[in-house]
Amino acid sequence: MTTANVTRSIDARGMPCPGPLMSLIGAIREGRVGDVIEVLSSDAGSRTDIPAWIQKAGHDLVEIVDEDGFARFVVRKAR
Amino acid sequence: MDGQTLSLVLFSGTDDKLNAAAVLTAGAAAMGRKVNVFLQYWALDAFRSDRITKDHGVAPEAGSEGAAILARHGGQHWSDTFRQAKSIGEVAIHACSLSMEVLGLSMEDLDPLVDDQEGVASFFMNVDGPVTFI
Incomplete structure (x- = not known):
């Protein structure tokens, strides 16, 4: 279970690389x-791409949760 | 912006190669790199506004089996991936002026993704590392 209160959830399942990352970047930009x-x-690429981008962009990776056939990436906008 | 500019010269106009170029562009833009794209010949032709989303086929090495796999995979169109890349980073897409002349094109014929047309020397003004040719 995710412990943080999720402000916004994006279902990018089925989107190929780099779609999920692009969706996350858009949501981070629009958020506070x-x-x-x-x-x-x-998308298997998200497993490396999303943490790499979060580190680069200076946000917080709260957790990655493996689900059945997909992963849930929880990110806090830090700046 | 940090790191070297990703400099891409796109020559091929097939959807698989343009998709690969769009993915590289989006990844580089996401990681804060500038992207400098130069469109020549068939890649430029594929950016014509009247046919950008039409079927541009796939590279010959795909064969019929590869073409079928790509058709099944579907996914986002490469033009949308380029648009996303432009929205998140510093991505400039230039039309090669020679190719414009060869194909008889003017800027009005091209999708708004293309920023301008320039000569090859102008393209190299913004190159600060290797050039990738696709």
Whole structure:
């Protein structure tokens, strides 16, 4: 279970690379500092791309939760 | 912006190669790199506004089996991926002026994704590292 309160959830399952990351970037841009954004992705590239981007962009990766056939990435907008 | 500019010269106009170029562009833009794209010949032709989303086929190495796999995979059109890349980063797409002349095109014939037309020397003004040719 996700412990943080999710502000916005994006279902990017079925989107190929780099779709889920692009959706996350869009949501982060539209959001406010402190917002918690959740992205559901079935794309294997997201596993490396989303953490790499979060590190680069200076946000917080709250958690990655493996689900059946997809992963849930929970991100806090830090700046 | 940080890191080297991603400089791409796009020559091929098939959907698979343009999709690969769009994905590279989006990834580089996401990671804060500038992207400098130069469109020549068939890649430029594929950016014509009247046919950008039409079927541009796939590279010959795909064969019929590969073409069928790509058709089944579907996914977002490469033009939308380029648009996303432009919305998140510093991505400039230039039309090669020679190719414009060869194909008899003017800027009004091209999708708004294309920023301007320029000569090859102008393209190299913004190159600060290797050039990738697709």
